Amino acid sequence: MKIGVVVHGPQIVDSGYAAELIEFLKKYGEVRARLGGTMGRTAVYDAHLEDTIDISEKRLPSESADLFAEEGADLVVLMNYGKSRVTGHGFGYKVFRRSKRKPDLIQIERPGEDDGSVVPWTESVHELAGEIARELHLELVDPDEICRELFHDEPCRDTESNGTEYRRLVGVSENENIFVNGIVVGVSTSDEVTLVAEDGVITEIIGGRIKEHGVEKLGRINLSEAVVKTGLLRRASVKPRKVKRREKEKKKFRVSFLNHAAEDIYRLHSSDLVVTVGDDTTLVAADILYRFDVPIIGITDGDIDRVVREGFRCLGSLIIEFEGGWDDIVGKKIHEELFRGRDSLETEDVESFKRDLLQIIDNIGASYTIRST
Known part of the structure; x- marks a missing residue:
């Protein structure tokens, strides 16, 4: 039997269960x-599993599952370690x-939990699922039970005729960040949270506090298809791995x-x-790029949200706070x-680039502070 495993999220990797379960499944086939x-990609690097888990492409979990099906897999196994059962x-x-x-x-x-x-x-x-559940000492749960557990006979989202769309979130705790397509758009103030969008723009968070700056950055979305997460993007305390060392003696440098x-x-x-713009962007980018020995210059305004338990920054990074x-x-x-409107440039002198950047900032006239690593 050909088995395709979709590994989702850092926690299943950080806990050690991804590697353990992949090995376990080999008794059933290839x-x-x-x-x-x-976010799981960083965890895969830290766990030295990049030769075991394919991280070469960025895909949604459903896309990875479909790709396995297209490649002729007889079974797809989805591995996840959510912050709660629900x-x-x-x-x-x-995903399904x-x-x-x-x-x-x-x-x-959640293979390491009582539930x-x-x-x-x-x-x-x-x-087969029943056999796997018995082998792993886990509960076998019927999908119909999950639908009752999640929705209580109510739809998880609905759209009114006037174009207002609602999406109720499950498993939310109070005071958690709410991410939509990777951007923090608000914070929960209760465990019952519903996102409200009008004409594709989030206008209200029932049971939460909206973050206007994040909503503005997010722009128009399809709320029903958007990727929504709550809490920390990576919950474990980890020892980051340097995947490579940056070459420092070069004729040209890419920024x-x-x-x-x-x-x-x-x-x-x-x-x-x-160069990263925005508090959350700076925190996440610095943490990921640390593994590749790439420093950042973060343009922030102090409105930082705690999106990972620990954030790492490469030596030589600057945080410029406005x-x-x-x-x-x-x-x-x-x-x-x-x-000049491009996403990258080449320079022969990184220090000269930094001076030019600071000169542009000084010309704007906004007050700022600089923190270096």
């Missing part, structure tokens, strides 16, 4: 694994619903520009320096004048 999602089951429901090919799918959820479970999302794999944390930050791993609202203005000016 196993191949690939990542589904973005969030994990809700995630599995969305969004998959186009509807492969034979078994979900292994860990195995879910057969297709009837044809119910017997990149990044103003959106939801973009594929990993594509910047060969840069020599990255008063509220100035980061986007300054970032736009730098992008226009220094990068």
Whole structure:
């Protein structure tokens, strides 16, 4: 039997269960694994599993599942370690619903917890899922039970005739960041949270406090299809691994520009320096690029949200902090004048580039403070 494993999220990797379960599944057939999602890639590097779990492409979990089906997999196993039973089951429901090919799918959820479970999302794999559940000492959970658990006979989202769209979130705790497509758009103030969008723009968070700056950066979205997460993007305390060392003696250096944390930050791993705009973008980019020995210059305004338990920055990084609202203005000016509207440039002198950047900032006239690493 050909088994395709979709590994989702950093926690299943950080906990050690991804490697353990991949090895376990080999008793049932030929196993191949690939990542589904973005943040798990850093965890794969830290765990030295890049030769075991394919992280070469950025794909949604449902896309990874469909790709395995297209490649002829007889079974797809979705591995996840949600922050709660309900969030994990809700995630599995969305992955299966969004998959186009509807492969034979078994979900292994929260294997290290008392409420860990195995879910057969297709009837044809119910017997095999039961065997896996017994072997792993996990509960076998029926998909119909999950639907009742998640929705209580109510739809998870609805759209009114006037174009207002609602999306109720599951498994939320009070005072958690709410991410939509990688951007923090608000903070929960209760465990019952519903996002409200009008004409594709989030206008209200019922049970939460909206972050206008994040909503503005997010722009128009399809709320029903958006990737929504709550809490920390990476919950574990980890020892980061340096995947490579930067070459410092070069004739030309590549400097990149990044103003959106939801973009594929990993594509910047060969840069020599990255200018990041926004607090969350700076924190996430610095943490990821640390593994590749790439320093950042972060343009921030002090409105930083705690999106990972620990953040790491490469030696030589600068954080330039402005008063509220100035980061986007300054970032736009730098992008226009220094990068000339492009996403990267080459320079023979990084220190000269930094001086030019600071000169642009000084010309704007906004007050700022600099913190170096």
